[in-house]
Amino acid sequence: MHETTRLAGLVQERINDVVARHRKALEPLGPDTEALLNEAIGFLSGGKRFRAQFAVLGYRAIRPLDLEGEVGEELGAALDAACSLELFHAAALIHDDVIDRSDTRRGRPAAHRMFAALHATNSWRGSADHFGLAGAILLGDLLQSWADELMQSACDAIRDPERSRRAREHFNRMRSEVALGQYLDVLEEQQPTFAPHDTQLERSTRVLVYKSAKYSVEAPLLIGAALAGASAEQERGLASFGLPIGVAFQLRDDLLGVFGDEELTGKPAGDDLVEGKRTVLVTLARENLPDTQRRIFDDLLGEDLDRDQVGMLQTTIRGSGAVEQVEDMISRNVDRAMAALESAPVHADAAARLSKLAERAARRTF
């Protein structure tokens, strides 16, 4: 746990340095850019840092890395990759909140709400909401390019073209897959009806895999490992661990999106229900319901629900037995991941830490 805190501190320090360096370089653009850059810092100060941790542990699975003392070139490279993923994730969340019309994130207003509030406070001209949208789009774009710079700088510090090439390959695939995964997620919500169960489950699982599982765990692990010079066999081992943990991570997220404690998640309770997300959890719940109840369920999902309606849907989902099914799936995925990790040819010390981190990702309450 001490190491986790130390890593979180190192990541935050480095992110602050990165923003400060950019702020300095962008001074010629004048003081009006302040609000945008402040929001960058604000947004980048929170989060669970799972991706950063998986990236650094991916590295350590292949090469030892001393997290104590001075940050040398090698730890610096691993940290740059870790911070790159955090910046990329921040950019994705900022855009995602616009797309999902989410007003809160990490217990504070979403970026687009912050820019809208800035507009309102200043009594500016035109639509505060549209200014919020514009600010959030541009902040996301900015952070996406900074993420990319940091990945470059990680690769440069490694001084090994082959390791860099592999790391960037994983990074690049991850970026394309997450954009398309998000698109598929949005597309799902637009469908007038649910598909027949098997098809729907396949579609919901596809979104879960590409929008989250690969992106949150497998890709960060592989990027870290590739930077450290992992062999193809080592990468395969880590992927066989990372993907099921990513699946478990997102299944937990599905549960938190319906039953999560607002105080802990920083998102309104039942958020996924209001957004009409067709998660694996929701898909399983529907399948378990008798026809009449399913019809009521479908009518409510994705509507502007009040607290009572959210409560009713929660009870329905719980009563359907889908929660146990999802908990089972989480456990099975964690087991599969742990078995894969045991036979993966990686450093035992890092494997032990990975297994703990995986447990936390799969069992978290926020």
Add this chain to the structure above:
Amino acid sequence: MHETTRLAGLVQERINDVVARHRKALEPLGPDTEALLNEAIGFLSGGKRFRAQFAVLGYRAIRPLDLEGEVGEELGAALDAACSLELFHAAALIHDDVIDRSDTRRGRPAAHRMFAALHATNSWRGSADHFGLAGAILLGDLLQSWADELMQSACDAIRDPERSRRAREHFNRMRSEVALGQYLDVLEEQQPTFAPHDTQLERSTRVLVYKSAKYSVEAPLLIGAALAGASAEQERGLASFGLPIGVAFQLRDDLLGVFGDEELTGKPAGDDLVEGKRTVLVTLARENLPDTQRRIFDDLLGEDLDRDQVGMLQTTIRGSGAVEQVEDMISRNVDRAMAALESAPVHADAAARLSKLAERAARRTF
């Protein structure tokens, strides 16, 4: 002219290859991603390709490059950089059209309109406009990451860490500056009143420089030149040419945004007036108007104008003498650029082509 056509063909071919390669790699995500990938191809098939041309000429200013025959490794690298800039630009335009609420681009519906139409055609659930927004945000994000990949591949092919480093430095600075430049542009439109003339001119010029001049000409030139191994002196020479040409390019854009022929620009006539853009042209026009006329002008600018009102504003701007002032500024910037080019230590052949391209950029009608 023959070479320009050849280059445009090479760029388009390479862009098609890039999209085809990504499409293949993304097949596991299933056929529902088709619409997004088709829109990528559709959007990437148009445009004036100024950035690609400046990048390739930046390269040729430093090292000869044969555009005929087989595309070898060196030409391939220059083309990758050129295509990277075109992809990045497409991404920026897609997001910009959302921000500016522009419905048309390159003579076809803007990306967000296309996605909204897809929603409407399929009678999907929820808001077609919001789906349009989501699709456009995600397509822009996707193209931004592809742009980055292409720049990486250009740098890899160069096999010279120092040249790569310099090229990426220019690319990175460009990306940050254009995001912040766009933010300042949006911020300008929100201000309830115009600032006092000198301040306003300074602010409008800042937006022009960062959102467009550096981004459209100076940065592409420097990226190409750095990839080719330009010395600091050569880069300085090209920058002294590129910045004023970029300024002239955007001043022309300001004129086209008010007086441009809809058929040629692919944007509605007087688009900038409806959007309330505080361009240098508009700032100069206001300053020239008597108080009462200025008040009427301010009341109309940025409103939902009909054709007659657009016509009235056009006449007012023309009558104010601001058009001549801007034409003068364009000419002075072109002259300054040409003088800088003459003394820049670069290949004469490329310089001659640059000077022609610069004339086209500054005098274009679309």
